[in-house]
Amino acid sequence: EDFYTYFKIVNMPVLNSLSDIPEDATYYPAFWKGRLDEHITYDFVGKHKNDGIDLGQLNNSYDADVVVFSSCGTRTLYHDSTFFANVFRVVDPRILTKVREHFRAYPVGTSWGIHIRGTDRLRPHKRMISVQSIVGKVTGMGGLNKPHMVIVSDDKENAEIWKRFYPQSYLVSRFVTDSHKGVHNMSKNELGVSKDQLNVDMLVDFFVLAKCEMIFST
Numbered sequence: 001e002d003f004y005t006y007f008k009i010v011n012m013p014v015l016n017s018l019s020d021i022p023e024d025a026t027y028y029p030a031f032w033k034g035r036l037d038e039h040i041t042y043d044f045v046g047k048h049k050n051d052g053i054d055l056g057q058l059n060n061s062y063d064a065d066v067v068v069f070s071s072c073g074t075r076t077l078y079h080d081s082t083f084f085a086n087v088f089r090v091v092d093p094r095i096l097t098k099v100r101e102h103f104r105a106y107p108v109g110t111s112w113g114i115h116i117r118g119t120d121r122l123r124p125h126k127r128m129i130s131v132q133s134i135v136g137k138v139t140g141m142g143g144l145n146k147p148h149m150v151i152v153s154d155d156k157e158n159a160e161i162w163k164r165f166y167p168q169s170y171l172v173s174r175f176v177t178d179s180h181k182g183v184h185n186m187s188k189n190e191l192g193v194s195k196d197q198l199n200v201d202m203l204v205d206f207f208v209l210a211k212c213e214m215i216f217s218t
Contacts, residue, residue, distance in 0.1 A: 028064035113212030116153035
């Protein structure tokens with residue numbers, strides 16, 4: 001599966017291959033003109049270090065036909081998030097159906113969303129501390145009087161710790177694990193599901209969380 005299994009792009013041209021880009025197209029950063037088929041590695045950066053390599057960051061609007069974003073250790077928020085709402089459409093019926101099921105089952109729009117990270121990000125003895133820190137934030141914002149909360153997490157233990165404090169919380173995530181390896185480091189046999197299904201579950205979690213009234217994260 002690829003991007004187009006789950007989404008389509010509207011209101012902008014979509015090319016079948018890099019070779020379809022016109023030769024006179026402008027680029028940001030200019031470094032990428034004629035190099036779009038190359039892959040960023042340490043060797044690649046070393047080879048071009050004398051070429052004035054500038055990978056740039058998408059933190060502004062750019063007057064260019066082709067804009068290349070390179071996630072090399074630095075992740076920034078795009079300057080205009082409405083851009084994504086204008087061009088991306090979810091087309092995978094598995095995502096749409098499951099999100100609608102959650103909306104029917106629970107008052108997501110008036111709930112607080114709780115994103116609990118874990119697995120490889122925490123050592124076992126720090127799990128309670130991590131969850132308590134977000135409990136403190138939520139309680140300080142009036143969480144004791146908030147009847148509806150939505151949990152998104154792939155960490156079974158952390159989700160259970162959270163529910164000790166707020167047992168009324170609604171767990172959205174279908175895939176949860178007690179592994180400390182991190183989902184991206186687990187084999188297919190360890191996961192028990194395909195990467196495709198993980199993508200679907202992750203996107204369902206994302207859209208349910210995005211619909212919440214307020215979002216907290218560890």
